[in-house]
Amino acid sequence: MHVAVFAFPFGCHALSLINLVQKLARAAQETQFSFLNTEESNNSIFLASRTNLPDNIKTYNVADGVPLNHGFSGDPIERVELFIKETPKNFKMALDMAVAETDQKISCLIADAFLSFSGSVAEDLSIPWIPVWIPVPHSLSTHIYTDMIRQHYANSLSYGCSNSCRDGNDVELEEKTLEIPGLSELHIADLPVEVLPRDAQETPFSCLLGQIGNMVLKVDTLVVNFYQELYPKPLLNDLKSKFTNLLNVGFISLSMPPPSLPPSTEDTTGCLSWLDSQKSKTVAYISFGTVANIPQSEIEELAEALEASRIPFLWSLRDNIKGCLPNGFLERTIMHGKVVPWAPQTQVLAHSSTGVFMTHCGANSVYESIANGVPMICRPFFADNKLNARLIVDVWRIGERIDGGFFTKTGVAKSLDLILQHEQGRRIRSRVQAVKDLVLKASARGGHATQAFKTLVEKITLV
Ligand code: UDP
Numbered sequence: 001m002h003v004a005v006f007a008f009p010f011g012c013h014a015l016s017l018i019n020l021v022q023k024l025a026r027a028a029q030e031t032q033f034s035f036l037n038t039e040e041s042n043n044s045i046f047l048a049s050r051t052n053l054p055d056n057i058k059t060y061n062v063a064d065g066v067p068l069n070h071g072f073s074g075d076p077i078e079r080v081e082l083f084i085k086e087t088p089k090n091f092k093m094a095l096d097m098a099v100a101e102t103d104q105k106i107s108c109l110i111a112d113a114f115l116s117f118s119g120s121v122a123e124d125l126s127i128p129w130i131p132v133w134i135p136v137p138h139s140l141s142t143h144i145y146t147d148m149i150r151q152h153y154a155n156s157l158s159y160g161c162s163n164s165c166r167d168g169n170d171v172e173l174e175e176k177t178l179e180i181p182g183l184s185e186l187h188i189a190d191l192p193v194e195v196l197p198r199d200a201q202e203t204p205f206s207c208l209l210g211q212i213g214n215m216v217l218k219v220d221t222l223v224v225n226f227y228q229e230l231y232p233k234p235l236l237n238d239l240k241s242k243f244t245n246l247l248n249v250g251f252i253s254l255s256m257p258p259p260s261l262p263p264s265t266e267d268t269t270g271c272l273s274w275l276d277s278q279k280s281k282t283v284a285y286i287s288f289g290t291v292a293n294i295p296q297s298e299i300e301e302l303a304e305a306l307e308a309s310r311i312p313f314l315w316s317l318r319d320n321i322k323g324c325l326p327n328g329f330l331e332r333t334i335m336h337g338k339v340v341p342w343a344p345q346t347q348v349l350a351h352s353s354t355g356v357f358m359t360h361c362g363a364n365s366v367y368e369s370i371a372n373g374v375p376m377i378c379r380p381f382f383a384d385n386k387l388n389a390r391l392i393v394d395v396w397r398i399g400e401r402i403d404g405g406f407f408t409k410t411g412v413a414k415s416l417d418l419i420l421q422h423e424q425g426r427r428i429r430s431r432v433q434a435v436k437d438l439v440l441k442a443s444a445r446g447g448h449a450t451q452a453f454k455t456l457v458e459k460i461t462l463v
Contacts, residue, residue, distance in 0.1 A: 182235025250449030
């Protein structure tokens with residue numbers, strides 16, 4: 001068998017997918033896997049995962065669509081749109097190369113479900129197409145029901161809400177819930193802008209996502225980066241009614257249970273040894289992922305709160321944002337804080353000194369926090385962040401939204417105090433521990449996620 005895998009090269013999608021492919025390649029050693037992704041993304045994920053790939057995985061670079069000598073505007077979505085314009089031609093070319101090099105026809109196509117065109121590629125080759133949904137399944141449902149949601153939103157508009165509602169400024173819209181199976185806990189303001197395009201302007205990215213719902217409903221097998229135990233029942237039932245095999249294989253970017261800490265030689269930024277010197281469950285770990293741009297004023301407020309509160313903190317702050325810190329902040333907080341450009345996040349969250357995670361609510365960060373039983377303080381910024389924050393705060397109740405919705409000196413101090421010192425924080429901690437236990441059970445022998453993974457291996461090896 002020769003399985004081709006199409007990756008979406010932005011955010012942490014490709015890293016999650018290569019993790020799944022590695023697990024599959026170990027479980028199906030007679031099967032050849034060809035992993036197709038842009039060169040830039042391949043370079044970054046193989047640096048990040050630092051592992052040797054099993055012999056039955058080969059990687060191929062696909063064109064990223066960026067013209068030679070292109071000057072970027074600074075808008076991160078620009079790269080996405082250039083790439084989308086290059087699809088599916090770039091993937092088809094790399095696919096031909098994979099077939100020629102291995103001298104094996106493709107027997108199955110696994111693809112990030114964002115790449116909705118991959119269904120047609122599989123159809124042309126008369127092979128099964130198995131899409132993988134990387135974000136939370138609730139957002140898949142928002143794509144399946146986009147037309148209904150847009151109708152709902154149009155009704156809201158007719159009540160007098162303007163597009164400024166999308167910034168969360170309009171209380172009426174903020175509080176409107178979705179009348180969609182399994183999404184009744186979500187509010188319209190939680191939806192990513194691609195589901196409800198600002199000013200009704202479709203972009204190549206919103207069009208691509210807009211096709212997901214229709215394309216994905218054509219398959220009988222869908223892989224989801226999630227645990228069936230974490231769904232609200234109506235959402236699970238609704239998706240199960242649409243897919244014969246809804247394979248919730250668990251958090252694919254993580255090993256469950258999390259591996260023990262790596263040798264200290266891997267701790268290049270000294271985060272883990274610094275955590276060793278702190279007291280149990282006292283440290284606030286702060287990170288906003290790989291893409292989010294945080295306004296300078298909020299960085300300053302957050303920094304002032306950390307300095308004044310004297311709570312031990314470990315802050316992963318990209319070097320390009322470090323310049324926004326108040327003058328002298330690093331020197332004044334050296335006794336109780338550490339700022340690094342990159343932290344070994346999963347190990348940091350697994351460390352016994354970590355007491356809370358201040359996060360932008362990217363799906364991977366949320367999953368890593370759950371897998372390690374760490375409560376969250378949520379400051380969502382973009383994409384699915386708001387939707388994830390809603391699940392954390394109001395559905396699973398394993399974290400708190402930052403007081404006031406964005407970073408202020410008093411809000412940060414209040415939120416940290418609530419989680420680290422108060423009874424409410426203790427209850428949140430015990431709930432996140434319970435969710436962690438659920439997930440561990442599902443990943444153990446005989447658990448739902450393990451069973452789903454076995455089914456997936458059968459699907460790709462017995463086609
Ligand atoms: N990450 C990390 N160290 C850092 C910052 C981020 O290892 O200092 C990893 C983190 O563990 C997660 C990913 O980067 O796996 C961020 O993914 P997420 O989905 O949370 O956010 P995105 O970057 O896609 O917005």
